[in-house]
Amino acid sequence: MTTTLAIRGVTKQFGHGATSVEAVRGVGLSVESGEVLLIMGPSGSGKSTLLSIMGALLRPTAGTVTLNGVAISQLPERDLPPVRLREFGFVFQDFNLLAALSALENVALVAELAGTARAEALRRAGELLTELGLAERVAFLPDQLSGGEKQRVAIARALINDPSVILADEPTANLDSSNGHEIMRTLRAVAKERGRSVVIVSHDQRIRDIADRVVWLEDGQLRDLMTMAVDPVCGMSVEHDRAVTLEQGGELRFFCSRGCRAEFLGELDGPAETRPARTGPLASLFQAVRPKTP
Amino acid sequence: MLAWRNLSRDPIRLLLSVAGVAVSIVLILLLVGYRSGIYAQASAYLDHAPGSALVAERGVADFFGTTSTLEPRVVEQVASLPGVAAAVPIVTQFVVFEEHGRKDGMFLVGYDPAKGGGPWRLAAGREPATDEEIVLDGVAAGQHGIGLGDRIRILDRDLAVVGLSEDTTFWSGSMAFARIGALETLLRAPGLRSFLLVTPTPGASLPSLTTAVSSLGADLVPKSTLIANDRRLLARVYDAPIGLMVAIAFVIGILVVGLVIYTSTVERRREYGALKAIGAGNRALYRVVATQALIAALLGAGSGAVLAVVGERALMAWRPQFRVEIDAATLVVVLASSLLMAAIASLVPARALAGLEPAEVLRS
Ligand SMILES: Nc1ncnc2c1ncn2[C@@H]1O[C@H](COP(=O)(O)OP(=O)(O)OP(=O)(O)O)[C@@H](O)[C@H]1O
Ligand SMILES: [Mg+2]
Numbered sequence: 001m002t003t004t005l006a007i008r009g010v011t012k013q014f015g016h017g018a019t020s021v022e023a024v025r026g027v028g029l030s031v032e033s034g035e036v037l038l039i040m041g042p043s044g045s046g047k048s049t050l051l052s053i054m055g056a057l058l059r060p061t062a063g064t065v066t067l068n069g070v071a072i073s074q075l076p077e078r079d080l081p082p083v084r085l086r087e088f089g090f091v092f093q094d095f096n097l098l099a100a101l102s103a104l105e106n107v108a109l110v111a112e113l114a115g116t117a118r119a120e121a122l123r124r125a126g127e128l129l130t131e132l133g134l135a136e137r138v139a140f141l142p143d144q145l146s147g148g149e150k151q152r153v154a155i156a157r158a159l160i161n162d163p164s165v166i167l168a169d170e171p172t173a174n175l176d177s178s179n180g181h182e183i184m185r186t187l188r189a190v191a192k193e194r195g196r197s198v199v200i201v202s203h204d205q206r207i208r209d210i211a212d213r214v215v216w217l218e219d220g221q222l223r224d225l226m227t228m229a230v231d232p233v234c235g236m237s238v239e240h241d242r243a244v245t246l247e248q249g250g251e252l253r254f255f256c257s258r259g260c261r262a263e264f265l266g267e268l269d270g271p272a273e274t275r276p277a278r279t280g281p282l283a284s285l286f287q288a289v290r291p292k293t294p
Numbered sequence: 295m296l297a298w299r300n301l302s303r304d305p306i307r308l309l310l311s312v313a314g315v316a317v318s319i320v321l322i323l324l325l326v327g328y329r330s331g332i333y334a335q336a337s338a339y340l341d342h343a344p345g346s347a348l349v350a351e352r353g354v355a356d357f358f359g360t361t362s363t364l365e366p367r368v369v370e371q372v373a374s375l376p377g378v379a380a381a382v383p384i385v386t387q388f389v390v391f392e393e394h395g396r397k398d399g400m401f402l403v404g405y406d407p408a409k410g411g412g413p414w415r416l417a418a419g420r421e422p423a424t425d426e427e428i429v430l431d432g433v434a435a436g437q438h439g440i441g442l443g444d445r446i447r448i449l450d451r452d453l454a455v456v457g458l459s460e461d462t463t464f465w466s467g468s469m470a471f472a473r474i475g476a477l478e479t480l481l482r483a484p485g486l487r488s489f490l491l492v493t494p495t496p497g498a499s500l501p502s503l504t505t506a507v508s509s510l511g512a513d514l515v516p517k518s519t520l521i522a523n524d525r526r527l528l529a530r531v532y533d534a535p536i537g538l539m540v541a542i543a544f545v546i547g548i549l550v551v552g553l554v555i556y557t558s559t560v561e562r563r564r565e566y567g568a569l570k571a572i573g574a575g576n577r578a579l580y581r582v583v584a585t586q587a588l589i590a591a592l593l594g595a596g597s598g599a600v601l602a603v604v605g606e607r608a609l610m611a612w613r614p615q616f617r618v619e620i621d622a623a624t625l626v627v628v629l630a631s632s633l634l635m636a637a638i639a640s641l642v643p644a645r646a647l648a649g650l651e652p653a654e655v656l657r658s
Pocket of ligand 2: 049656
């Protein structure tokens, strides 16, 4: 059976009166099983807040969250822990493994919380860690693992209770790019091979390609993604209307600032805005020598 | 599992909390043991004296606290009452004894060595044979540097120390034993008798004996009543300060465990927050901190109990006048109180956990 996590008209307001913040405003979204949804947006745009609401960690001020037709945003607080435990798997930016427990125990503990007997929990945790390529690391403490290994343990922990939805907040932010890619591939495999819904929050442009769908959150609202572009120099996301543009070889490029455009063109030739757009072999040479350019 | 790992991965902290509880348990055990030691000492004389009841002056209901004087007529007639197998007269007087500039309370007992009521165990020497001889408590004599054969001055008379008794210190000093005649002379009260130690004949009716003694103008008081009243007297003096110290020790134990568990909980705040986000309920997290407190408290109580028993031996060897009695019942009570410590100590950390928002873990 396919599962659907859907939110409708979700708003979250923190505080009251003059100092109140509307972190999420009227957002509607849904994610199907087997789908990888990427939520992007600038810092403070409400991504984590939205993810918390989707994962039943936060109650929306308005709107509903439904999982397979059940309005989980309407459940009383005491019914939420089992929902979090069985229906959602969380992966955090800073891993949040329990420092006192081994990799194996970190994963098994979550199964035990869900009522699985100790021996069975340890067996399943071992299997899962082996599948994730950590067979050699099961007895290690988190401190003895690399960042990528820790995040894979965290993914195993998120998967152990067979949840329908995996929610990951900036899962690659503390990893180098190769480890980051590895984690993203793993998360994609979780969606494709296990049929889970995977929701990832990130502002890492490198991972756009693993997502089935990308949504852009800004000021707590979803923006039309078609109007967003990526600065090829600094990797920042920019809105088309606000971007500094460059027409090049029949292709339109968008930059966050004149500085980035100038850097893109190379300072040798003077201020960028006074120069005509470069075309032809020279432009591709510029691209080739710039490591940051995708 | 998590509780134990949290503790064992941090041995210094574990050691600290265990030591804290141990110190508090040692204090509690020694204080409570000291108190029961005092009580045991207070009843030692009556526990060992012959008979099961005492004839005392009308209205006197304790042994150490009040002076009792029996009329000679009573002394004569009680012995011949039906149902009385033996009535051993004794004279008691509390005096302050000073020697080598050191003052001590001394509870003097005049008795007849032929009839009983004297020291029940001698460490050295013999019982007094003349009115010029005395048996001192061995520990008190040692403290004053008095040995067998020395002469000591009591009130205005010199007496020769012929024996040293054991087990005869008590809360406000020590006991000393002389012949009745010696006390009559010392107190200038010929014929003075304070109590009769009464042994009823087997099968004698105690109520009718009580009535008979009462009709003579005195009271027949069972030993158990006297002991209970002496204890009540003691309780008035000792229970409040000892109770206060026990309470302080108890609070120290709670504070140490509480603080250690609390700091470890705060330090692992993010971990616990993540656990909440993953779906651990408050109850599961309480269990983790409560188990940590419990392990610390039980380890502390165990090592504390061992230390206290060792300390008890050491203390009594070093200062024999302190009698510390730690019995099984006390150990059980203290074990229970360590459980209580754990429960109270985990209240604050548990509250901190309850207030933890699961969504907080996503905020950097
Ligand atoms: N518990 C809270 N109380 C008050 N304000 C909050 C709370 N949580 C979030 N906010 C506010 O809501 C807004 C959105 O925060 P959120 O953490 O969701 O942003 P984000 O997109 O995840 O940012 P980042 O990329 O930096 O992680 C911010 O202005 C933040 O200050
Ligand atoms: Mg965030």
